[in-house]
Amino acid sequence: MNxxxxxxxxxxxxxxGGAVNPFRGQHRRRLLRADLLTxxxxxxxxxxxxxxxxxxxxxxxxxxxxxxxxLGIVAGLAGMDLVLLMxxxxxxxxxxxxxxxxxxxxxFHRKLxxxxxxxxxAHGILIAIGYGMAExxxxxxxxxxxxxxxxxxxxxxxxxxxxxxxxVTSLVAVRRRFPYEFWYAVHLLTxxxxxxxxxxxxxxxxxxxxxxxQRWYWLALCIATGAALLYYRVAQPLVATFRHQLTxxxxxxxxxxxxxxxxxxxxxxxxxxxxGRFFIWRFLAPGLWWHPHPxxxxxxxxxxxxxxxxxxxxxxxxxxxxxxxxxxxxxxTRVALEGPYGLFSTAARSRNHVVMxxxxxxxxxxxxxxxxxxxxxxxxxxxxxxxxxxxxxxGEEILALCQQRGATLFHLTGSRPAGVRTWLPExxxxxxxxxxxxxxxxxxxxxxxxxxxxxxQSVLQDARAAGVREDQLHYERFDW
Amino acid sequence: xxxxxxxxGSALKARTFGxxxxxxxxxxxxxxxxxxxxxxxxxDGERELDAAAAAVERVFARAxxxxxxxxxxxxxxxxxxxxxxxxxxxxxxxxxxxxALSWRLMTEGAFSPERTDGVLDLSGIIKGYAIGQAGEALxxxxxxxxxxxxxxxxxxxxxxxxxxxxxxxxxxxxxxDRSALLSAYxxxxxxxxxxxxxxxxxxxxxxxxxxxxxxxxxAQVSVAAADIVTADVLATAIVAGGTAMLHRAxxxxxxxxxxVRRTGELLATPGFRA
Amino acid sequence: MRTRAAxxxxxxxxxxxxxxxxxxxxxxxxxxxxxSGAAGTTGATGAKALGTDGSSGTGxxGAAGTTGAxxxxxxxxAGPVVQTxxxxxxxxxxxxxxxxxxxxALQLTDAxxxxxxxxxxxxxxxxxxxxxxxxxxxxxxxxxxxTSDAYLNSLQAALDAANL
Numbered sequence: 001m002n003x004x005x006x007x008x009x010x011x012x013x014x015x016x017g018g019a020v021n022p023f024r025g026q027h028r029r030r031l032l033r034a035d036l037l038t039x040x041x042x043x044x045x046x047x048x049x050x051x052x053x054x055x056x057x058x059x060x061x062x063x064x065x066x067x068x069x070x071l072g073i074v075a076g077l078a079g080m081d082l083v084l085l086m087x088x089x090x091x092x093x094x095x096x097x098x099x100x101x102x103x104x105x106x107x108f109h110r111k112l113x114x115x116x117x118x119x120x121x122a123h124g125i126l127i128a129i130g131y132g133m134a135e136x137x138x139x140x141x142x143x144x145x146x147x148x149x150x151x152x153x154x155x156x157x158x159x160x161x162x163x164x165x166x167x168v169t170s171l172v173a174v175r176r177r178f179p180y181e182f183w184y185a186v187h188l189l190t191x192x193x194x195x196x197x198x199x200x201x202x203x204x205x206x207x208x209x210x211x212x213x214q215r216w217y218w219l220a221l222c223i224a225t226g227a228a229l230l231y232y233r234v235a236q237p238l239v240a241t242f243r244h245q246l247t248x249x250x251x252x253x254x255x256x257x258x259x260x261x262x263x264x265x266x267x268x269x270x271x272x273x274x275x276g277r278f279f280i281w282r283f284l285a286p287g288l289w290w291h292p293h294p295x296x297x298x299x300x301x302x303x304x305x306x307x308x309x310x311x312x313x314x315x316x317x318x319x320x321x322x323x324x325x326x327x328x329x330x331x332x333t334r335v336a337l338e339g340p341y342g343l344f345s346t347a348a349r350s351r352n353h354v355v356m357x358x359x360x361x362x363x364x365x366x367x368x369x370x371x372x373x374x375x376x377x378x379x380x381x382x383x384x385x386x387x388x389x390x391x392x393x394x395g396e397e398i399l400a401l402c403q404q405r406g407a408t409l410f411h412l413t414g415s416r417p418a419g420v421r422t423w424l425p426e427x428x429x430x431x432x433x434x435x436x437x438x439x440x441x442x443x444x445x446x447x448x449x450x451x452x453x454x455x456x457q458s459v460l461q462d463a464r465a466a467g468v469r470e471d472q473l474h475y476e477r478f479d480w
Numbered sequence: 481x482x483x484x485x486x487x488x489g490s491a492l493k494a495r496t497f498g499x500x501x502x503x504x505x506x507x508x509x510x511x512x513x514x515x516x517x518x519x520x521x522x523x524d525g526e527r528e529l530d531a532a533a534a535a536v537e538r539v540f541a542r543a544x545x546x547x548x549x550x551x552x553x554x555x556x557x558x559x560x561x562x563x564x565x566x567x568x569x570x571x572x573x574x575x576x577x578x579x580a581l582s583w584r585l586m587t588e589g590a591f592s593p594e595r596t597d598g599v600l601d602l603s604g605i606i607k608g609y610a611i612g613q614a615g616e617a618l619x620x621x622x623x624x625x626x627x628x629x630x631x632x633x634x635x636x637x638x639x640x641x642x643x644x645x646x647x648x649x650x651x652x653x654x655x656x657d658r659s660a661l662l663s664a665y666x667x668x669x670x671x672x673x674x675x676x677x678x679x680x681x682x683x684x685x686x687x688x689x690x691x692x693x694x695x696x697x698x699a700q701v702s703v704a705a706a707d708i709v710t711a712d713v714l715a716t717a718i719v720a721g722g723t724a725m726l727h728r729a730x731x732x733x734x735x736x737x738x739x740v741r742r743t744g745e746l747l748a749t750p751g752f753r754a
Numbered sequence: 755m756r757t758r759a760a761x762x763x764x765x766x767x768x769x770x771x772x773x774x775x776x777x778x779x780x781x782x783x784x785x786x787x788x789x790s791g792a793a794g795t796t797g798a799t800g801a802k803a804l805g806t807d808g809s810s811g812t813g814x815x816g817a818a819g820t821t822g823a824x825x826x827x828x829x830x831x832a833g834p835v836v837q838t839x840x841x842x843x844x845x846x847x848x849x850x851x852x853x854x855x856x857x858x859a860l861q862l863t864d865a866x867x868x869x870x871x872x873x874x875x876x877x878x879x880x881x882x883x884x885x886x887x888x889x890x891x892x893x894x895x896x897x898x899x900x901t902s903d904a905y906l907n908s909l910q911a912a913l914d915a916a917n918l
Binding site for chain 3: 492493494496502503505507627629631632633634636640648649650651652653655658659660661663664665676677678679680700702752753
């Protein structure tokens with residue numbers, strides 16, 4: 001079924017093209033930052049190789065053995081650089097988060113995993129071959145000799161095994177077979193892998209010898225990465241938790257299997273405008289405290305007084321794991337939080353016009369975004385998708401917000417047509433509707449999409465077909 | 481340093497071969513071989529040189545067979561694997577082990593016959609012994625002027641210009657630019673010091689430092705001494721033991737030292753001064 | 755905008771790599787021997803032709819003395835051209851099963867008697883400078899040259915080849 005519940009008032013409807021775009025500056029700066037990060041990424045790889053070249057690395061290619069060793073060293077340096085970049089991508093650094101968003105950063109982090117591992121494996125194998133040839137040993141004997149003879153090398157071998165374990169457990173196929181907690185625990189081994197890899201680089205790596213530029217460069221890189229991780233993943237969350245003093249105020253059942261958790265706390269005015277962005281929550285109750293939950297705010301934070309005392313709200317569906325227990329949270333439970341993260345907010349806006357598409361529990365950040373993001377009446381379209389009306393969570397609140405702010409609202413309910421890849425319900429798909437049917441201005445709008453991954457991809461495809469450029473598309477992934 | 485300008489290209493003859501994982505060069509003045517040698521012809525001198533080189537090679541090959549850890553069948557490897565105990569090992573092995581232990585005591589541990597993993601490794605002392613024995617072999621063949629260079633460790637006798645009393649001039653490589661010389665030292669001739677050994681803290685093609693050199697103070701240490709074992713062991717010990725060992729060595733032994741810090745700074749005894 | 759990122763990334767990375775390359779070239783001017791090393795197979799055939807002639811050789815080059823052993827060599831490697839008192843010398847070694855089987859002089863001319871300038875650094879703890887020498891003035895070289903690679907690129911190899 002396909003219902004248009006509200007048409008925005010025609011008298012305020014106008015073409016956004018002629019209007020002043022208040023988001024142009026922020027958009028331009030964000031693209032500049034994105035390009036800068038791209039350049040930094042490649043420059044750091046080039047820098048790793050350049051420092052080796054500056055050390056006369058090419059001289060080794062005069063011999064076959066030296067060529068193997070040289071390639072091995074380059075592979076090791078590039079692999080190390082990629083590992084550090086991966087850690088930085090996962091460090092929740094605001095610059096990265098504000099530029100590409102947390103989920104996009106993690107997507108890139110995942111993409112780098114296999115290349116990094118291949119480079120590190122190549123490093124070990126090529127060095128064993130190169131040294132072996134120089135000493136008349138086969139690579140296996142040379143590997144054993146390195147293990148036994150060279151200080152700190154045994155740690156490097158352990159590191160290699162840990163890296164293999166981390167990457168293998170992160171492969172999509174393997175990962176699905178295990179619970180999140182298992183994957184998370186193995187992933188923590190990354191830190192052990194990096195730490196065990198470091199000693200052999202600094203103690204026996206000739207390139208990192210004392211008094212060389214290289215040593216300082218890599219030392220600075222490692223320390224900076226460690227500091228970023230500690231600061232943004234440990235210190236900042238602790239500070240946020242103590243500053244906001246969140247406690248559960250009440251838990252309200254929104255629909256079957258869906259609850260809203262309201263929390264009260266301090267300093268919430270500082271979080272204004274983060275509606276739609278997500279936090280990582282830990283409810284400090286027995287059996288729950290260790291489980292991190294990434295959930296978006298389903299309403300912009302409300303503060304009552306100058307001290308910022310107020311309430312926050314998240315709306316969650318029973319997705320398994322710890323989220324089932326959230327329904328039984330007792331008022332007064334203390335809450336630790338990390339965040340806000342992500343670009344599902346006004347910070348990502350680039351146009352006057354905005355189209356928000358949400359499905360299922362993905363509707364809830366749309367609700368928060370609709371509440372806070374600026375638009376002229378008539379310049380916003382909200383599309384909610386669910387199997388039935390009862391799955392359009394917070395539907396009444398959204399209706400009220402649309403009325404109040406002058407947004408067009410569509411409810412799309414019903415099941416998907418069999419065998420067709422579409423984000424629309426059967427009736428709508430039959431009628432030949434596309435994203436552009438719901439908002440003719442979509443090509444000049446920011447399109448926010450939140451929902452299950454396959455469905456969201458379908459919406460994004462439709463949007464691209466309607467002429468929406470990549471930098472106008474904003475979506476939040478709802479799987480880890 | 482003696483002027484060596486009277487030397488020309490035909491004055492010296494050299495032979496090289498590989499052993500103990502490095503390259504050994506034997507250099508002899510053509511005139512020392514008795515017969516006048518026309519360059520390029522295989523005269524008696526050439527044959528004598530070939531025979532001398534073969535003798536030197538045999539000395540190194542024997543040492544390599546016994547002491548090399550890279551040969552799985554060597555006595556040293558069997559010791560390392562625990563198949564053989566020191567008590568049952570050869571007299572040569574036990575002697576070298578005793579020497580190495582006494583060097584360890586004298587250098588207060590800076591030189592050690594054991595690797596960090598505990599495996600007995602006499603390679604730090606064997607090369608010096610082999611060079612010394614090679615010298616004995618040459619002397620016993622009646623050759624009085626020669627220079628043996630094994631992987632940069634040098635032992636000489638006599639003079640490059642037989643009868644002239646001129647010293648052998650040994651250059652010391654600049655560790656920061658291996659195509660240039662940092663300094664030189666006069667060996668043999670009228671000088672009491674016949675041996676010059678240089679140890680570096682970078683090995684394995686500069687990518688891996690040797691065990692124990694983590695954070696080594698010196699990039700390279702050269703020691704000149706009367707015998708090659710002393711020169712070799714002390715050079716190794718100073719690389720491992722840093723400035724403290726350098727001062728102990730210059731106080732305790734009659735040697736000259738030229739040490740290069742990682743920063744490029746030099747420390748040298750008067751013998752190396754211009 | 756993606757184009758801007760790609761172009762800037764290529765330019766920045768390229769610039770960094772070229773800068774690294776440039777500062778690396780003078781550290782190891784052996785980088786010129788990269789080409790000759792890569793052409794190792796051609797060098798090998800050349801060595802055979804030179805070596806099969808046994809002990810006969812010309813007096814000027816002094817490249818005689820290579821024995822039949824080089825014919826069995828698995829790999830031959832050429833070193834950089836080094837200036838000695840004999841002029842410029844280029845060394846080639848033959849390696850079989852990781853062991854050096856032969857050392858030959860590839861290039862030996864009297865043409866350029868360029869002297870190698872040594873660095874002359876005074877130690878803070880020293881009142882004076884150390885003894886100076888040029889590779890043209892010495893008969894042997896002391897320096898840690900443990901591997902065959904290191905020997906190949908060493909001044910000692912050049913001296914040995916010149917005296918063969």
